[in-house]
Amino acid sequence: MSAASVTGKFDIIIVGAGFAGMYMLYKAREVGLSALVLETAGGVGGTWFWNRYPGARCDVESMQYSYSFCEELQQEWQWSERYASQPEILNYANHVAHKFNLFRDIRFNSRVSSAIFHEGERVWQLSTDDGEHYYAKWCVMATGCLSAAQRPNIPGLGTFKGEIYHTGNWPRQPIDLAGRNIGAIGTGSSGIQVIPELAKLAKHLYVFQRTPNFSIPARNQPMDSAYEAEWKQSYAERRTAARKMPAGILSHIGTNSALAVSPEDRLAEYERRWAAGGTGFTAAYSDLLKYEDANSTAAEFVRKKIREVVTDPAVANLLAPVNHPIGSKRICADTDYFATFNRQNVTLVDLRANPLQEVSEHGLTAGTQLYELDTLVLATGFDAITGALSKIDMVGRQALSLKEKWQNGPNTYLGLMTSGFPNLFIVTGPGSPSVLTNVIVAIEDNVKWIADCLAYLKTRGAETIEATASAEEGWMEHVGQAAEGTLYIKAKSWYLGVNVPGKPVVFMPYVGGVPTYQKICEEVAADGYRGFTIEVHTEGLRTR
Ligand code: NAP
Secondary structure, three states: OOHHHOOOEEEEEEEOOOHHHHHHHHHHHHHOOOEEEEOOOOOOOOHHHHOOOOOOEOOOOOOOOOOOOOHHHHHHOOOOEOOOEHHHHHHHHHHHHHHOOOHHHEEOOOOEEEEEEEOOOOEEEEEEOOOOEEEEEEEEEOOOOOOOEOOOOOOOHHHOOOEEEEHHHOOOOOOOOOOOEEEEEOOOHHHHHHHHHHHHHOOEEEEEEOOOOOEEEOOOOEOOHHHHHHHHHOHHHHHHHHOOOOOOOOOOOOOOOOOOOOHHHHHHHHHHHHHHOOHHHHHOOOOOOOOHHHHHHHHHHHHHHHHHHOOOHHHHHHHOOOOOOOOOOOOEEEOOOHHHHHOOOEEEEEOOOOOEEEEEOOEEEEOOEEEEOOEEEEOOOEOOOOHHHHOOEEEOHHHOEHHHHOOOOOOOEOOOEOOOOOOEEEOOOOOOOHHHOOHHHHHHHHHHHHHHHHHHHHHOOEEEEEEOHHHHHHHHHHHHHHHHOOHHHHOOOOOOOOOOOOOOOOOOOOOOOHHHHHHHHHHHHHOOOOOEEEEEEEOOEEEO
16 A cells, blocks of 8 residues: 555445434444545435435335434434434434534545555545545444335337436436426435425326335324324334334234134234334234245235225226235335225336337337337336445455355345455444344444444554454355245345346344344344454564
8 A cells, every 4th residue: 555645544434424324423433433435425414315216215114214313313303204204314414513513524525436444454435426536544344224226127218318316326417307208217215205295396207117016005194293202202212112122113013823723813904004004004913924925815915905995996006016915025114005095107018918119209108009208207116235235346354355255145244344444334224134123223223232342452552353254154145044944035136136137145233033033133242243253463473
């Protein structure tokens, strides 16, 4: 490394200024480390900075989708709706950044292109697209699970003369979609949120659907002040209780098997949850994600609801998902999604019967028909969980590249570190509960664990920490076995990476749930960081 090229030296560099990176910066300061955050975007907020599409909204209730680490913060912030919209969440992220003076240590518009570990100096070199180099002993990848937008490889996409917008990379400046002929590809959570909004604006909206998804009405509403007050009276206790739930969300989780109750009771329970709204629907019974016969009771209930809402039976049939168990793909929450297909200006195009052929100058051809379009909206998802990491050229010990190491799927120990990459931590990495939870809970728990670990290493004058290959192997085996016992592996979902051509098909998140995972992480730490090798520099000698 040439000293002349050094543009910054820090104890710790954090990549990403979303909710993970912001909290990591706050905790790194507490540990007494000099810290820098490098962020591609022009502001904080991560996924909420980029996903500005009309209708973007969180599907975890606002009272829970927020930081819990500061009582003053959670008391002072006021959410205006049951489920917060993207602009409100982005305001919250900015409020947090101001309150804790985070901006001064964040460098925006700085995309990290490579991260290289210099073994001799035991230092990480991070280089950005604009040719800057930064050095740090510790490095934390807070790059997010849903931050690498996935553009489909459709022939002719580049020839389209109209505008193309990806929901995961929506422009910052306002765009006028009124009176346009719009095509929307993708009917996952993003598509299900944006489609009703596009329909209100469009002259005509064509929805190109390959696979229908299960969606539950969100029943969003203005924040009920009594509900908010109830939460704020006992916020800390409620946050603790939420952490005892598998998804880190305080909710009513059914403990019975769906098959152990009478059909009448089951129907009443599904009706109650449908009326209450939100993704808690699949928590009605304990075995909905374990057994197909239990699952099909819930799936059939939702298909029936879709058929009740959608007036054209042929369209209703196309919208009713039959190719995967309910909840095995991320369940969606919507506002008037299915009713949108009753509008005169909305057409559902079934890409299974009429495969997408090409995009040309003036539109899109599916089957033999050309649909003339002014605007194309891609709600085609993300290279999830590993996508943002694999965009960075990461090199560990002995010139080991992360791409090579993960060519058959990501390997980590606890989702927090990967062997061969000393001093490099990952927040909500593959092999952690991450996307199966209220991700802010997962983030806070991971960041706190990393900060405690850094404090421990600092006290002992440690030079490096690294996951051992055997601990990593054992953890990945456990992660794989846990998923095998569930219906999650029955769907072609982004959890498995099947949405990205060439990506290894491996179930990436840990399904064990927040309490189990957190207990394991805490035990590992209490046991002197079992499964990690810690190198300490003593009188010129390095000991392990
Ligand atoms: P997604 O769930 O991966 O959905 C992508 C959609 O695009 C699918 O319908 C997919 O069809 C379709 N698609 C992709 N490539 C295509 C192609 N070449 N031709 C035709 N169709 C294609 O992505 P997402 O909707 O962005 O959601 C990703 C995740 O982000 C969610 O599961 C959720 O965790 C999170 N999210 C959350 C919220 C919220 O909090 N409310 C909102 C948005 C997103 P196939 O299924 O056939 O592949």
